Amino acid sequence: xxxxxxxxxxxxxxxxxxxxxxxxxxxxxxxxxxxxxxxxxxxxxxxxxxxxxxxxxxxxxxxxxxxxxxxxxxxxxxxxxxxxxxxxxxxxxxxxxxxxxxxxxxxxxxxxxxxxxxxxxxxxxxxxxxxxxxxxxxxxxxxxxxxxxxxxxxxxxxxxxxxxxxxxxxxxxxxxxxxxxxxxxxxxxxxxxxxxxxxxxxxxxxxxxxxxxxxxxxxxxxxxxxxxxxxxxxxxxxxxxxxxxxxxxxxxxxxxxxxxxxxxxxxxxxxxxxxxxxxxxxxxxxxxxxxxxxxxxxxxxxxxxxxxxx
Numbered sequence: 001x002x003x004x005x006x007x008x009x010x011x012x013x014x015x016x017x018x019x020x021x022x023x024x025x026x027x028x029x030x031x032x033x034x035x036x037x038x039x040x041x042x043x044x045x046x047x048x049x050x051x052x053x054x055x056x057x058x059x060x061x062x063x064x065x066x067x068x069x070x071x072x073x074x075x076x077x078x079x080x081x082x083x084x085x086x087x088x089x090x091x092x093x094x095x096x097x098x099x100x101x102x103x104x105x106x107x108x109x110x111x112x113x114x115x116x117x118x119x120x121x122x123x124x125x126x127x128x129x130x131x132x133x134x135x136x137x138x139x140x141x142x143x144x145x146x147x148x149x150x151x152x153x154x155x156x157x158x159x160x161x162x163x164x165x166x167x168x169x170x171x172x173x174x175x176x177x178x179x180x181x182x183x184x185x186x187x188x189x190x191x192x193x194x195x196x197x198x199x200x201x202x203x204x205x206x207x208x209x210x211x212x213x214x215x216x217x218x219x220x221x222x223x224x225x226x227x228x229x230x231x232x233x234x235x236x237x238x239x240x241x242x243x244x245x246x247x248x249x250x251x252x253x254x255x256x257x258x259x260x261x262x263x264x265x266x267x268x269x270x271x272x273x274x275x276x277x278x279x280x281x282x283x284x285x286x287x288x289x290x291x292x293x294x295x296x297x298x299x300x301x302x303x304x305x306x307x308x309x310x
Contacts, residue, residue: 003060003061003062004039004040004060004081004082005039006060007056007057007059007060007062007083008020008039008040008083010056010060011042011052011053011056011057014052014053014056015044015049015053017049018042018043018044018045018049018053019042019043019045019090020040020041020042020043021040021041021043022039022040023037023038023039023079024037024038024040024041024084025037026038026070026073026075026080026084026303027075029041029067029069029070029084029086030067030070030071030073030074030075030227031069031070031071031073031132031225031226031227031228032070032073032075032225032226032227032268032272032277033225033268034074034075034077034225034268034274034277035073035074035075035076035077035080035274035303036075036076036077036078036079036080037079037080038065038079038080038082038083038084039079039080039081039082039083040083040084041067041083041084041085041086042064042083042084042085042086043085043086043089043090044085044087044090044091045090045091046090046091047091047158047160047166047191047192049090050085050160050164050189050191051160051164051165051166052164053085053164054160054161054162054163054164054189055163055164057083057162058162058163058164062083063082063162063187064082064083064084064085065080065082065083065084065085066084066085066086066087066136066189067084067085067086067087067088068086068087068088068106068107068133068134068135068136069088069109069132069133069134069137071132071133071134071137071227071228072133072137072141072228072299072300072301073227073300073301073303074227074274074277074278074300074301074302074303075274075302076274076303076304077273077274077275080303085189086107087105087106087107087134087136087189087190088107088108088109088134089107090105090107091105091106091107091108091136091191091192092104092105092107092108092109092134093105094108094112094113094116096120097194098196099199100122100196100197100198100199101155101194101195101196101197102116102117102122102194102195102197103192103193103194103195104116104135104192104193104195105135105191105192106134106135106136106139106189106190106191106192106193107135107136108134108135109132109133109134109135110128110129110131110132110133110134110135110138110143111128111129111130111131111132113125113128113195114126114128114129114209115129115209117195117197117205118202118205118206118209119202120202121199121200121201121202121205122197122198122199122200122205123197123198123199123200123204123205124148124153124196124197124198124200125148125153125195125197126146126148126205126208126209126212127144127145127146127147127148127212128143128145128148128150129209129212129213130145130212130213130216131143131145131228132228135190135192135193136189136190138150139154139157139174139181139183139190139193140181140183140184140190141179141180141181141184141299142176142177142178142179142180142181143179144179145212145216146212146215149176150176150181151174151176151181153195153196153197154174154176154193154194154195154196155170155171155193155194155195155196156168156169156170156171156193156194157169157170157174157190157191157192157194158190158191158192158193159183159188159189159190159191160188160189160191161187161188161189162187162188162189166191169182178232178233179232179299219261219262220259220261220262220265221259221260221261221262221265221267224259224265224267224268224269225267225268226259226265226266226267226268227266227299227300228265228299229264229265229299230264230265230266230281230284230298230299230300231243231264231281231284231285231296231297231298231299232296232297232298232299234295234296234297236294237292237294238264239263239264239288239296240262240263240264241263242288242291242292242294242296243258243263243264243284243288244263245291245292246284246287246288246291246292248263248283248284248287249263251280251283251284252269252280253276253279253280253283254271254272254273254275254276254279255268255270255271255272255273255276256268256269256272256273256276256277256279256280257269257272257280258280258284266280266281266284278302281298284296
């Protein structure tokens, strides 16, 4: 990308204390353990550092890839001529800011926020205990499990736009729907969110979280790298049920495989490449479309060389 080196040098000069890694492999920052190197990866430790580097990228026409824990990312194996900004572990503060409110940084792991809440007798985030992503990604995609979603608990969110200007989104302005929010197709970057919960018994909350975690271990292939649910739930039926009924459990290409434990997961069973995973996903989509007339939509964000489907 023209000007990318100039932009990286300018960002480093403007924020001399910011951590940066050159030619950093995305496979080290995604739960699939797949992905080639990016030209530069920045690790801001504050919203202030974000506000310094973002205007520089914007001036150079660069749209950075924003990463948390990379739990919904599938990146190609070739080098990526892009800049990445990773919010974890820098923007990971968690604090109680009200009787039933918690404020957490976008890079804070969701399971840690759930534990923080439980220890203080705050209920409502139990569903999130086993979700592997960070708060920012969870809010952006309205993550959910076991009947709970982020829309049920997020009160307001602090954001910076691509030029580094801060603003706040509150209430219905989040635009939450199934696995979507106002941030889904936006270049704005989540800095933190205020989560509103309710009072409860710490022991009961902890027991509920452990119950849900046990269910997750029993039903999901947590022993393999993956991006969680590979496809969104279609309007008619459930992706996992359709894939299983189509006889695709265990279907594999190279090191990528439809989990034999949970058909909704495409996993890296060992040495999978980007092309392996894409080939499995394509076959699953084509088979389900042919068999049931239902088109499955990927839930993972696919990043190819020089492009990603924001």
